Structure formats: structure tokens, C-alpha cells
Amino acid sequence: MAEVGKRFKSRIMTTHLPQTSRLLLISGRYLGLLICYLMSGGLFCLGQTLSPLHAAGPRLVDASGREVVLRGYNVGGWLLQESYMLGTDTLNSQWRIQQGLLRTMPEAEVEEFYRQYRKNFITKADIDFLGKQGFNAVRLPFHYDLFLTPAQRRARTAVLRNPRSEAQLSAYVEQLGTWHDQNQLFTDENLEGFRFIDDVVNWCAANKMYVILDLHAAPGGQGTDRNINDNFRPLDLWKRRDKKGRLIYQDVTVRLWEKLAARYKQDSRIAMYDLINEPHNLNAANGLSADNQELRALYARLITVVRAQNDQHLILLEGNGYGNDYTNLTPDKLGVRDRTNLVYNAHRYWCTNAPEATDPNPNQVNLIRNLVAFRDRWQVPVWVGETGENSNEWFAAAVQGLNAQNIGWCHWNIKRVDSGAGLLRVAPYGSLLTPQGRTALLRNVQFANCQINRDVLAALTQTAGTRAPFAPHTIPGTIPATDYDLGRDGVAYHDSFSARTDYRDHTPPNQGQAYRNDGVDISPSPDAANGFAVSQLEPGEWLTYTVKVAAGGPYTAELRLQPGTTPGRLRLELDTQPVGTVTVPAGTAWTTITLPTPVLPAGSHTLRLLIESPVSQLGGLRFAPAASTGEASRK
Structure with a gap:
């Protein structure tokens, strides 16, 4: 097989x-x-x-x-x-x-x-x-x-x-x-x-x-x-x-x-x-x-x-x-x-x-x-x-361990309400004990109305070491922090706690329990462009994004984030080459930190964001050509 x-x-x-x-x-x-x-x-x-x-x-x-x-x-x-x-x-x-x-x-x-x-x-x-x-x-x-x-x-x-x-x-x-x-x-x-x-x-x-x-x-x-x-x-x-x-x-x-x-x-x-x-x-x-x-x-x-x-x-x-x-x-x-x-x-x-x-x-x-x-x-x-x-x-x-031993498996479960762990996510419906809730449930459970959790599907069907784009990202443009690549911990991202291996420990790997089902902690956030932010970023953690640089040249990166109680520090790399490092002053209010980049070559690349010192939340990254930074910031 x-x-x-x-x-x-x-x-x-x-x-x-x-x-x-x-x-x-x-x-x-x-x-x-x-x-x-x-x-x-x-x-x-x-x-x-x-x-x-x-x-x-x-x-x-x-x-x-x-x-x-x-x-x-x-x-x-x-x-x-x-x-x-x-x-x-x-x-x-x-x-x-x-x-x-x-x-x-x-x-x-x-x-x-x-x-x-x-x-x-x-x-x-x-x-x-x-x-x-x-x-x-x-x-x-x-x-x-x-x-x-x-x-x-x-x-x-x-x-x-x-x-x-x-x-x-x-x-x-x-x-x-x-x-x-x-x-x-x-x-x-x-x-x-x-x-x-x-x-x-x-x-x-x-x-x-x-x-x-x-x-x-x-x-x-x-x-x-x-x-x-x-x-x-x-x-x-x-x-x-x-x-x-x-x-x-x-x-x-x-x-x-x-x-x-x-x-x-x-x-x-x-x-x-x-x-x-x-x-x-x-x-x-x-x-x-x-x-x-x-x-x-x-x-x-x-x-x-x-x-x-x-x-x-x-x-x-x-x-x-x-x-x-x-x-x-x-x-x-x-x-x-x-x-x-x-x-x-x-x-x-x-x-x-x-x-x-x-x-x-x-x-x-x-x-x-x-x-x-x-x-x-x-x-x-x-x-x-x-x-x-x-x-x-x-x-x-x-599944990769079972596949290696030629042992078949059947995953649990195809559908769950408001959960990223199922293959298909059923939208919340209210209370089953109300007519409105029951009507919504009967509508929401239908296949056409379910959201396909593509990250779950990728986890079950990709081979070890595979990394693939979660969404298309172009520079210049905006990259939601939560739309990092598909793949395993150590391949597409790294998080300090990415899987439960002890039935007595009920800590969720995604402690925000939103958007995706990886170890990355994601929480709803009105300050993020897509409504979700990567949260609880700890030293040593990182995220990768497959990006297409439309035109080579220098850019200005704008990082939309919420600082932590102590100064934070983030580093960007493109294909393992340094792009730059930003220091984030301590605070609680959402802010935008800018970083001038060196010349970024045109074509497809891997962008990596590394956490050297923690910040509370990261909403996204925006890249604008260096020559138009002032005009872009006014928009």
C-alpha cells in the first residue's frame, strides 16, 4: 500500500x-x-x-x-x-x-x-x-x-x-x-x-x-x-x-x-x-x-x-x-x-x-x-x-508511526461543533433546547455549511518533513501571523508545547483554542487583520511562511503586535539569511513596529519569524516597498 x-x-x-x-x-x-x-x-x-x-x-x-x-x-x-x-x-x-x-x-x-x-x-x-x-x-x-x-x-x-x-x-x-x-x-x-x-x-x-x-x-x-x-x-x-x-x-x-x-x-x-x-x-x-x-x-x-x-x-x-x-x-x-x-x-x-x-x-x-x-x-x-x-x-x-509499521487506522472524528480537532468544523448553533438552536444545528451540520480544517487533513495525509503553504503570501502585502505554513512542529513552526502525551494533563496545545489545531497558541483578536493573533510567544519559538517576492528590492516590514510586560525581541530571516531584528518595548497596548529590510530577491522564499524575547500577541506582518513606506503608512 x-x-x-x-x-x-x-x-x-x-x-x-x-x-x-x-x-x-x-x-x-x-x-x-x-x-x-x-x-x-x-x-x-x-x-x-x-x-x-x-x-x-x-x-x-x-x-x-x-x-x-x-x-x-x-x-x-x-x-x-x-x-x-x-x-x-x-x-x-x-x-x-x-x-x-x-x-x-x-x-x-x-x-x-x-x-x-x-x-x-x-x-x-x-x-x-x-x-x-x-x-x-x-x-x-x-x-x-x-x-x-x-x-x-x-x-x-x-x-x-x-x-x-x-x-x-x-x-x-x-x-x-x-x-x-x-x-x-x-x-x-x-x-x-x-x-x-x-x-x-x-x-x-x-x-x-x-x-x-x-x-x-x-x-x-x-x-x-x-x-x-x-x-x-x-x-x-x-x-x-x-x-x-x-x-x-x-x-x-x-x-x-x-x-x-x-x-x-x-x-x-x-x-x-x-x-x-x-x-x-x-x-x-x-x-x-x-x-x-x-x-x-x-x-x-x-x-x-x-x-x-x-x-x-x-x-x-x-x-x-x-x-x-x-x-x-x-x-x-x-x-x-x-x-x-x-x-x-x-x-x-x-x-x-x-x-x-x-x-x-x-x-x-x-x-x-x-x-x-x-x-x-x-x-x-x-x-x-x-x-x-x-x-x-x-x-x-x-499516523506516520503507524504507517511505518503498516498498521491501519481510523481517525476520530469527522465533525465537531466549533472545534479545530475534527476534519469538518460545525459552526456554533446556540442551545439545542431552543427551536432556534435546533434549526441552526440542522443547518450547520450539513456538509456544505461546514468548514474544512485543512491543517487537520494535511497532518493526516502529508509525509514526515513536508511543509506547504497554508495560504498564498505575496511581498509586498500583508501576512496574517496565524497563516504560517502547514507542517509539523520543527518543520513549519516550533512551539514549546505542541501535543498532549499524558491523559492526565488536559492543557490544550493551542491554548487559545482558535483558528488552527497546531501547537501554536492562537486567540481571537479584533486588533489582528483576520481576527486572530498568535499569542503567548515564548523564547525559542518560531513560525515559517512561504512567500513570493513579486519584485526584488528593499522593503519596510511592519509588525503588528501587543507587547509583553518585559521588552521583547523578534528576528526575521529569509531562506536562513538575516533580514533584521526588532526590539519591542514593554507595554500592553497594540502597536506597530517597523523594520527596514535589505534587498529581498524576487521569487519564492521561506520567511521565518523567531522569538528571542517574548511578546504577548502577534497579529501580522506587512511589507511595503521602501520607497513608498511613507505613503503606505498614511493609508
Whole structure:
């Protein structure tokens, strides 16, 4: 496989399967499709465009034996809302958001809002965009409640109206048991969950992209974090029993994967089944085993039920501890007959990317060295199902380190509200609990209304050492300080703190948390030409700008800045040659400092601004021909 920075040129290039609703209109295909449908029990088999994937030792390969490295994006926040990505942190989970909406809206209106939200949040335009960037995979996180009928979902909604009522929750659990026993779960082929999967699979196939199905919110909840698994009680997937003594949420989970496997077993456009997202806090302190016994037992059931459908899809396992701890879950411990086509997952956040770093527990795999050692020890494929939520410097180091080891990855997440960390920035919308806020949200989440965070995209797709212009800069002209080049710390810029590598340290690398997602600190500023200024400039930090000098000659540089409490000192270089140094008197008011330059040669050059002594903020640099400086300053 080619590097991600080379746009995945070795992706399988074939034609895509038309949408099911158009199949009957395609001349010459109807009979073959009908025969395939009747033989397989599935909807998608003839005209498949992507080769089925399987495990060959530690590699993922297609039907021809060619290795396929899946590199893509998560479309989270769509089929399960996570509060922090929506900017509703105080609500903490999807059911609490719904609970807030139900205080002011009838249930039918809440359901209609969610239909519109799901219609707008991810569309074919979003998937087409990912395909054009060279990604070859999409992980689809979903909530199990999308596979409930409207009547069944109303029963769950009754619980969130009164979540502290144990009686109400027990009543829902007993209903689940009844529906399970009467085979009334997940039997309607037109359920929302199936429709969304079908849409995404079709959209992705048109872009030669594989899909990974991810049960992100499992029945009962796979951990303690409500934001992730939308549970009413912590760890109920592992603990809650019905009146018959059954772990009924587990039975429902098994039934769901049984139905998914029966429906999609012949669909080679789906790469993997991610059985349970991020199980976590399964430990003795929470009344469970200390060595993943409960998780191992459920995985054995899930693997068995999928294979019983004659489904040979790759199965992605996630360890305890948010997807990383495989104690008692290694292939020799799983307790299943069929161990083929298993893939082991890691979720990598806020940890070091240093290739030599290792965890003393060989079954803890979020560090790259442990992940490689686990793959080599057990001869199984490994894949990073989630990574991100950091700065561009961390993103680039992570994907370049994984690419070097031929390990695939899927970045989190495609969209976030008012955040530079996502691929697409959703504009703020106000309050979700007001009609105006909801209307704005439904509008803002649409692809056409999102801002593409080009710096994030560059971090994920550029090779190490690459530097590229963030914006065109011409001398004479004005250069916003925030529009320094794209590239890693040490290549395009240097900042004293450019990435989080300790989950306990929540300091943002960009402490102004505005405009870009690098380590450079950027804050909103009305005194800067573009409304943003580089702030907290410290000694030893620097910024580079690719510039085009239109005409050779001497210039006057004007630096628009806010001084610090002590005198500052800034130096300019052009292609490593000195341009000049300015001293900035201490103060607090924004001011303009001028610097006469030597003759600047015409052509393309690299301009570097170095901080020798600190200043508070830098808004931009303006270059005017020396002969017209007086006239320019009067303008």
C-alpha cells in the first residue's frame, strides 16, 4: 500500500454497486440479482465492487492475496450523539439530551428532530469528500436503539423520562426479554439502523471505500461512561438480569449481531464487524472479574453466532480499558472453535508516539511498540479503530508511526461543533433546547455549511518533513501571523508545547483554542487583520511562511503586535539569511513596529519569524516597498 500522504494510490479501483432501489431498472441484471438474493438471503452480492477481506497471518488481504491497509475516518456523533462533540457537555449523554428535549416538546416532535438530524449530519456529500481525500475506510458507530421499532423505542423513551425509577427500568428489561423470546427484535428489514447501514455502504462503495460496522452503544451499556454508551446504569450489559435470571442485554446483543450477520454476510463492501465499542471499567472494583472473564464469555457467544450464519467477515475485537487491554482475550484464551479472521483493535489517545515506548503489560496495546509486538507474537492483524482528539503534531506523529509499521487506522472524528480537532468544523448553533438552536444545528451540520480544517487533513495525509503553504503570501502585502505554513512542529513552526502525551494533563496545545489545531497558541483578536493573533510567544519559538517576492528590492516590514510586560525581541530571516531584528518595548497596548529590510530577491522564499524575547500577541506582518513606506503608512 502507498503511504497515506500519496493518497492511497493502491486502493482497489472498481465500479460501485448501484443503490438497491435502482436495481430493477438496470438492464440485464435483474435475473442475476434475484438468483443471488434467493441463494444468499442477503441484499447485496452481485456487482460487488470491493474484494472481500480476510486475515492472512498478521495481514489483511483481499481475495487476490494483496495486502490492504485500512486508513479512514469515523463518522461518530451521527447515529449516536456524544455530548462533548455537540458542545452540550453538561448533558453528558444522548438520553439526557433527549430528556431535556422532552421537557419542552412532545415525543413525536423529538423523534422528528432526530430524523432530521440523522438526515443532515452525514450524507453522500460527506462520504464523497472523504473518498476524494484518499481515505479507503469509514467506521460507522451506531446505537442499538436504531434497530428497535418505533413502539419498542417508545418503551425505552419511557425509561429516560424517569431514569431513576428502578421499576420503570425493570419493566423495559422485561419487555426486551419478551420481545427476544417471541422473536420480535430486529426482524423488520426497514428499521432505521438497517437503512443507514445500507446508505453508508452504497455511498462508500461508490468511492472504493470499505465500511466497518461499530456497535458503539450496546444494549445496557458496555461501561461506565454514559457519553459513549448511553446507558441508564453503569455496566448493565454485564450485570443486569431479568426475572428469568438471564443477562438479557447480552442476549439482545447476540441477537442483533445474528441479524446483522444474516443480512450482510455476502456483502464484501463491509470490511469488519466491530462487536462492542470500548468496553471499560470491567474490574473487581465494579463487582466484575479482574481478568476480563465477562468480556471473553460474551465475545465467544458473538463470534459463534456470527459464524453460525456462515459469515466469514473479519471480526474486530476491542479490549477492556477503552479498547486496549487483552488480558485473557488473546487467541489462545478466547474459547471459540473458529479463530480465523479475527482482528485486534487499539484506541490511541493522549499517549506517546515514541516508537521505543512500551507498556510492561504485553496485552496493553495502545503504544505502537506493544501493538507491533502483539501482532507479531500472535500472528493476527491489528488495527487502530480510533485515534485523534489532540493537536496536528500528535496526529501526524501517530499516523506516520503507524504507517511505518503498516498498521491501519481510523481517525476520530469527522465533525465537531466549533472545534479545530475534527476534519469538518460545525459552526456554533446556540442551545439545542431552543427551536432556534435546533434549526441552526440542522443547518450547520450539513456538509456544505461546514468548514474544512485543512491543517487537520494535511497532518493526516502529508509525509514526515513536508511543509506547504497554508495560504498564498505575496511581498509586498500583508501576512496574517496565524497563516504560517502547514507542517509539523520543527518543520513549519516550533512551539514549546505542541501535543498532549499524558491523559492526565488536559492543557490544550493551542491554548487559545482558535483558528488552527497546531501547537501554536492562537486567540481571537479584533486588533489582528483576520481576527486572530498568535499569542503567548515564548523564547525559542518560531513560525515559517512561504512567500513570493513579486519584485526584488528593499522593503519596510511592519509588525503588528501587543507587547509583553518585559521588552521583547523578534528576528526575521529569509531562506536562513538575516533580514533584521526588532526590539519591542514593554507595554500592553497594540502597536506597530517597523523594520527596514535589505534587498529581498524576487521569487519564492521561506520567511521565518523567531522569538528571542517574548511578546504577548502577534497579529501580522506587512511589507511595503521602501520607497513608498511613507505613503503606505498614511493609508
